[in-house]
Amino acid sequence: MNIYDVIVVGGGHAGCEAAHASARLGSKTLLITMKIDGIGQMSCNPAIGGIGKSHLAREVDALDGLMCKAADDASLQSRVLNSSKGAAVRATRIQTCRDEYKKAMQKHILNHENLTVLQSTVKSVKFSKNRADGVVIETGDFIKSKCVVLTAGTFLDGVIHMGEKTFSAGRSGDRASVN
Numbered sequence: 001m002n003i004y005d006v007i008v009v010g011g012g013h014a015g016c017e018a019a020h021a022s023a024r025l026g027s028k029t030l031l032i033t034m035k036i037d038g039i040g041q042m043s044c045n046p047a048i049g050g051i052g053k054s055h056l057a058r059e060v061d062a063l064d065g066l067m068c069k070a071a072d073d074a075s076l077q078s079r080v081l082n083s084s085k086g087a088a089v090r091a092t093r094i095q096t097c098r099d100e101y102k103k104a105m106q107k108h109i110l111n112h113e114n115l116t117v118l119q120s121t122v123k124s125v126k127f128s129k130n131r132a133d134g135v136v137i138e139t140g141d142f143i144k145s146k147c148v149v150l151t152a153g154t155f156l157d158g159v160i161h162m163g164e165k166t167f168s169a170g171r172s173g174d175r176a177s178v179n
Helices: 013-024 054-062 067-074 098-110
Strands: 003-009 029-033 047-049 075-081 091-096 115-119 122-128 131-137 142-150 159-162 165-168
Touching (some): 013 029, 013 067, 013 115, 029 142, 054 067, 054 091, 067 075, 067 091, 091 098, 098 115, 122 142
Parallel strands (some): 003 029, 003 142
Antiparallel strands (some): 075 091, 122 131
């Protein structure tokens, strides 16, 4: 049985950053994602930064994270927003090519030392003595770890509303993680 120091559930922005940080620190890390080819998928506006998030992107970059590296690799346009205004309201935004961003993120994640990627769905987190002890995946297999990081985002019991219709789903075309 494989035992990991850290299991990260979810391959979006947060999951990629958590798995990368853990592996970079020397921890044996497993990233579990529903679709390997969905790692780094940008769901909506293909931009990094902007008025609401540029401070977060800069902090992740200062900690040697992947988000800004992938954005640099996939950049279509880089702008300083509100440049004619005071420093307090300025923000950097990088518009990216969604496909190139995803490729860049996958290159970093799939080729990183101490980082293993598994395509599966986590059915449950197992606990012992009030702490996470590992996860059970869709095959029923138990994977043991010292730590579990959940970054399921909008996939966790996700629901899509389209007019009068409501159904279980993750991002358009993907399934939700219900269990």
